[in-house]
Each structure stands twice: as C-alpha cells, then as structure tokens.
Amino acid sequence: MPSQEPTPLASIVLAAGKGTRMKSERAKVLHPLLGRPMLFYILDALQEVQVERTVLVIGHEADQVRQVCGPAHRYAEQTLQRGTGHAVLTALPSLEDFEGRVLILYGDMPLLTGAILQELYAAHLASGDDLTILTADAPELRDFGRIVRLPDGHVERIVEARDCDPAEYALREVNLGAYCAKVGLLREFLPRIGSQNAQNEIYLTDLVALASAAGRPVGALQTADLESSLGVNNRADLAQAGLVLNRRMLHRMMLDGVTVLDPGSTWVEPGVRVGPDTEILPGTMLSGQTVIGTGCVLGPHTRVVDSRVGNRVRIQHSVLLQAEVEDEATVGPFAYLRPDSRIGPGARVGDFVEIKNSVIGAGAKVPHLSYVGDAEVGSRANIGCGTITCNYDGTAKHRTLIGEGAFIGSNTSLVAPVRIGAGAATGAGSVVVRDVPAGALVAGVPARPMHRRDEACHSADGQAPNRGEES
Structure with missing residues (x-):
C-alpha cells in the first residue's frame, strides 16, 4: 500500500x-x-x-x-x-x-x-x-x-x-x-x-x-x-508554443471580464494585468509588467511595454515604453510615449506626438505634430501644432517648464532651459530663448514681449495677434 x-x-x-x-x-x-x-x-x-x-x-x-x-x-x-x-x-x-x-x-x-x-x-x-x-x-x-x-x-x-x-x-x-x-x-x-x-x-x-x-x-x-x-526543437516549434501560451493568457483575461476583439492578432505577456471592461482591439501587444485599468480601449495596433495605464483611458495606434497614463486621458493616434513620461488625468496626447521624460498635467493638450522632451507641462496648458522643446544643446539635456493654462502657439520652439509662466502665451512660429513671465505674450524670432495676455485681446490696429491654432 x-x-x-x-x-x-x-x-x-x-x-x-x-x-x-x-x-x-x-x-x-x-x-x-x-x-x-x-x-x-x-x-x-x-x-x-x-x-x-x-x-x-x-x-x-x-x-x-x-x-x-x-x-x-x-x-x-x-x-x-x-x-x-x-x-x-x-x-x-x-x-x-x-x-x-x-x-x-x-x-x-x-x-x-x-x-x-x-x-x-x-x-x-x-x-x-x-x-x-x-x-x-x-x-x-x-x-x-x-x-x-x-x-x-x-x-x-x-x-x-x-x-x-x-x-x-x-x-x-x-x-x-x-x-x-x-x-x-x-x-x-x-x-x-x-x-x-x-x-x-x-x-x-x-x-x-x-x-x-x-x-x-x-x-x-x-x-x-x-x-x-509540445517540445521546442526549432524556431517553428518556438512560434507554436508562443501561440499556445498567448491563447491561454487571453482566455484567462476574457474570463476575467476583458474583451479581446481578435485573439489571433493580440499578444499579451504573462506579467501584464488588465482590468475588467477594458477592450483590446486587433494588433495590440502588451508586454513586460504593464498594468491596465478598467474600462479602457486599447488599439488597434498599439504596443504598451512596462507601463501603467489608469481607468477609462483611450490609446490607439501608439507606442508606450515605461510610461504612465492616468485616468480618462487619451493617447494617439500615432503617438510615442518614451520612458518616464507621465500623462495626467484627462490630458490629451494626439497624433504624431512624441513625449520623453516629461509630465503632461491634468487636462493639458498636446494635440498634434509635437515633441515634448524633458519638460513639465502644467494643467490645462495647450501645446500648439508643431511645437518642440529644444532640450539638447549638443552636450547636455535641459528642462522646459510650462505653467498652468499656458498657450503655446503653433510651430513654437522652446529652447531649454526655459520657463513659461502660468497663463502665458507664445505667438505662432516663435523661438523662445528666455523665460516668459506669468500672463505674458511673446512672439517673434527670438521671441519678444508683446503685451500681457490678460490685457485686451487685440492689438492697436484691431487685429488679433497670431498665436496659432488652439486645439
């Protein structure tokens, strides 16, 4: 016995x-x-x-x-x-x-x-x-x-x-x-x-x-x-084993309340955690120790690696590497969040935007065609189309600080180190090489003070200053 x-x-x-x-x-x-x-x-x-x-x-x-x-x-x-x-x-x-x-x-x-x-x-x-x-x-x-x-x-x-x-x-x-x-x-x-x-x-x-x-x-x-x-003896066996492991992972997620629209084109690694009521669209890859909250929509064609995503976030056609996106923010399409980027609650990062080692404050917007690197963008600030932070002088990286409610006009170049005060604005096409006080308006190359943003909205000839499109 x-x-x-x-x-x-x-x-x-x-x-x-x-x-x-x-x-x-x-x-x-x-x-x-x-x-x-x-x-x-x-x-x-x-x-x-x-x-x-x-x-x-x-x-x-x-x-x-x-x-x-x-x-x-x-x-x-x-x-x-x-x-x-x-x-x-x-x-x-x-x-x-x-x-x-x-x-x-x-x-x-x-x-x-x-x-x-x-x-x-x-x-x-x-x-x-x-x-x-x-x-x-x-x-x-x-x-x-x-x-x-x-x-x-x-x-x-x-x-x-x-x-x-x-x-x-x-x-x-x-x-x-x-x-x-x-x-x-x-x-x-x-x-x-x-x-x-x-x-x-x-x-x-x-x-x-x-x-x-x-x-x-x-x-x-x-x-x-x-x-x-199944034993793995060659690369074909390796691929087959990967398919099986991925299918098992997606099956567990779906039983836990995650919607996977097309399991055949969705890849999720074992260290990933996804909250219920999140929907994963085709072509999405979630890797590393990524954590996704509840009620999100990811994809299509989105890659998220070692990142944290809050609740009710929308990410489409984008790449996130070691980034954090807080509740109700939107990312993409075609955005690139590089390591140490943090997108605040309700913020928007739009199409063809690259964020690197930066904080985008609550409700702030970087809608399109911009590079924000080594920067802090205050809450409710608006970064106009084509804006770049010139953070590298050929030797070292420098920080850009943009205050709450600031308005950065289209095609502005912010030459770091530089600080844009709360509520300040830049005109379209400006090259900002000096700090801008809170509430001020600067424009030109290099940017020069025009008047305070909180004064009359129109210049002496009755025309509104050209600050670029607000999005």
Missing part, C-alpha cells in the same frame, strides 16, 4: 542541450516566449506543485543559464553531454541528502502546466509504483517513443520510434517525456544504464526496462492534453 505520510518532492530539469536545430548561440532553454525565457515556464509549473528543491542540469552556455535563472536553484553542470540518463545522473549528487520523489522534466517543454505535474505526482503516490511516466494515446505523434506494457498493465519498456519494429510502431501509447520517480530508484539503476547504442549515450528511457526487469513496478499516467507535451 502507498504511504499516507507527506512525501517530499524535488525536481530535476534537463537544460544542458545546445539545441542545434535552433541555429543559435543562445542556450536553447533561454529563447524567449512571450517575453520570458522558455525555461521559466517549467520552473513556474514546478512552483505550483511546491517542490522542495530544483536541480537544473546545465551545459551549453552554462554561465548564461545561471545568470538568468539566479541563485534560487541548484545547478549540476554536464560538461560532457552523454545523453538524458547521464544528465539525471549528473544531478543526483545535488540530491544526496534528499529522500522522497523526484520529478524529471525537460527544460524545452514550456507548455507543461502545474496541474498536469500535480496529477502526475498524485498518480505516482496513489499507485505505489517506483516510477511513473506521463503518456498519451496519440499514435499521430510519430516521432515519440512507444510504451510497451506487461500483461498486468505496468510498463515494461519504452522503445524509441527509430528503433521500433512494425508491431511496436503500431502501438498507440507514447511517452511524453515527464517522469516521477523514487529517488532511491534513480540512485540504484541509473549507474547501471549502458551506452551500447549508435550515439554512445546513456538514455533515461532505458531506466524503464532496467527497473521493470528487476521487478520494480513502472506505471503510466495517460493525459488527454497533448498540447502540453
């Missing part, structure tokens, strides 16, 4: 392979899927089953894998890559003081879920078998090893597809490449596996026949979730 006592669980993840078919200098398990290294997905799944420790078997670009995965895991370096069985054997010294069960997984299987691993672990404990294999009734997986069973239903051996005779190849049950074993079984039998094969390698699958022949029961858990068994 299987033990009812709590059973410790560890894991070994095989991540040493070069991945020749990826045709890349990068370690295979570090290729990105939805913005994260492929290996991270299997490590996340292991966290869901609460393993006590994880040993990563590394080899190709070992230092790179260590750096990316960090110190939370143990590492075993397989300097000579002599097969999967040899990889697990390399990991055993890291489990020298461990007694319990061990999940053995491949780092290039990012679609395995915590739920499947929990099911495999539970089935292993319930059966009392020494080794349990994850399998599927899937003869269409032509390149997968076939499961040969004993009359009592236990597994006798795994035969790799290339080694099958016609009868074995006709078997329907295939090995998916995930295992749960008693650590004692691994210690006893892995050193006995030979390498008498064409590749002169030690195969993990040979453990099954060795254990079975010694009377150690080997079981199998059949799963209907074939999608989760």
Whole structure:
C-alpha cells in the first residue's frame, strides 16, 4: 500500500542541450516566449506543485543559464553531454541528502502546466509504483517513443520510434517525456544504464526496462492534453508554443471580464494585468509588467511595454515604453510615449506626438505634430501644432517648464532651459530663448514681449495677434 505520510518532492530539469536545430548561440532553454525565457515556464509549473528543491542540469552556455535563472536553484553542470540518463545522473549528487520523489522534466517543454505535474505526482503516490511516466494515446505523434506494457498493465519498456519494429510502431501509447520517480530508484539503476547504442549515450528511457526487469513496478499516467507535451526543437516549434501560451493568457483575461476583439492578432505577456471592461482591439501587444485599468480601449495596433495605464483611458495606434497614463486621458493616434513620461488625468496626447521624460498635467493638450522632451507641462496648458522643446544643446539635456493654462502657439520652439509662466502665451512660429513671465505674450524670432495676455485681446490696429491654432 502507498504511504499516507507527506512525501517530499524535488525536481530535476534537463537544460544542458545546445539545441542545434535552433541555429543559435543562445542556450536553447533561454529563447524567449512571450517575453520570458522558455525555461521559466517549467520552473513556474514546478512552483505550483511546491517542490522542495530544483536541480537544473546545465551545459551549453552554462554561465548564461545561471545568470538568468539566479541563485534560487541548484545547478549540476554536464560538461560532457552523454545523453538524458547521464544528465539525471549528473544531478543526483545535488540530491544526496534528499529522500522522497523526484520529478524529471525537460527544460524545452514550456507548455507543461502545474496541474498536469500535480496529477502526475498524485498518480505516482496513489499507485505505489517506483516510477511513473506521463503518456498519451496519440499514435499521430510519430516521432515519440512507444510504451510497451506487461500483461498486468505496468510498463515494461519504452522503445524509441527509430528503433521500433512494425508491431511496436503500431502501438498507440507514447511517452511524453515527464517522469516521477523514487529517488532511491534513480540512485540504484541509473549507474547501471549502458551506452551500447549508435550515439554512445546513456538514455533515461532505458531506466524503464532496467527497473521493470528487476521487478520494480513502472506505471503510466495517460493525459488527454497533448498540447502540453509540445517540445521546442526549432524556431517553428518556438512560434507554436508562443501561440499556445498567448491563447491561454487571453482566455484567462476574457474570463476575467476583458474583451479581446481578435485573439489571433493580440499578444499579451504573462506579467501584464488588465482590468475588467477594458477592450483590446486587433494588433495590440502588451508586454513586460504593464498594468491596465478598467474600462479602457486599447488599439488597434498599439504596443504598451512596462507601463501603467489608469481607468477609462483611450490609446490607439501608439507606442508606450515605461510610461504612465492616468485616468480618462487619451493617447494617439500615432503617438510615442518614451520612458518616464507621465500623462495626467484627462490630458490629451494626439497624433504624431512624441513625449520623453516629461509630465503632461491634468487636462493639458498636446494635440498634434509635437515633441515634448524633458519638460513639465502644467494643467490645462495647450501645446500648439508643431511645437518642440529644444532640450539638447549638443552636450547636455535641459528642462522646459510650462505653467498652468499656458498657450503655446503653433510651430513654437522652446529652447531649454526655459520657463513659461502660468497663463502665458507664445505667438505662432516663435523661438523662445528666455523665460516668459506669468500672463505674458511673446512672439517673434527670438521671441519678444508683446503685451500681457490678460490685457485686451487685440492689438492697436484691431487685429488679433497670431498665436496659432488652439486645439
């Protein structure tokens, strides 16, 4: 009878392979899927089953894998890559003081879920078998090893597809490449596996026949979730895995109250959070640690990276990188918010506008064809079409400060460092090189004082001064 006592669980993840078919200098398990290294997905799944420790078997670009995965895991370096069985054997010294069960997984299987691993672990404990294999009734997986069973239903051996005779190849049950074993079984039998094969390698699958022949029961858990068994061997597999992970992410979001108009053209990375009643239009990509509030409309064709967006915000045909947009603001179409840009509540950033390292105050407007960099724009200010902040003098960057309610006329150049006072205005085409007092009106090249903005609105000849279009 299987033990009812709590059973410790560890894991070994095989991540040493070069991945020749990826045709890349990068370690295979570090290729990105939805913005994260492929290996991270299997490590996340292991966290869901609460393993006590994880040993990563590394080899190709070992230092790179260590750096990316960090110190939370143990590492075993397989300097000579002599097969999967040899990889697990390399990991055993890291489990020298461990007694319990061990999940053995491949780092290039990012679609395995915590739920499947929990099911495999539970089935292993319930059966009392020494080794349990994850399998599927899937003869269409032509390149997968076939499961040969004993009359009592236990597994006798795994035969790799290339080694099958016609009868074995006709078997329907295939090995998916995930295992749960008693650590004692691994210690006893892995050193006995030979390498008498064409590749002169030690195969993990040979453990099954060795254990079975010694009377150690080997079981199998059949799963209907074939999608989760997809391994990544080349860039086409990588793209397919990305599609699956993205579909899962969008499905969870839609169940949580987010509208995704076209899931086929919408990409959302796992670190993104989106509030209910937000609508995501086609061609939108949300990346990094982006947070989107409720009731927003994003897209079409919008990219948001590591940004925070408030509630009831409208963003269309735009790019946001490490930016913040507060409640009820609008961005786009064709706007570019660069890092450290903050758009205040109800503000408007219109078409062909670039904002960089700047604050746009509440209710302020930058409607079109402007560059605002290293600036602070006060609430309710209006930045006319074609305005630029000339923030770089060839050596250093300088700040531009625009006060509340200021009116910057079309095609104004603000040569930083410069301050425009609250309620001040510039005429169209002005080049402002000196500070403008609050309430003043300046115009010309260079801009010169005309009169106070709060005086009569018309000049002596009765004509209104040309300050540019207000939007």
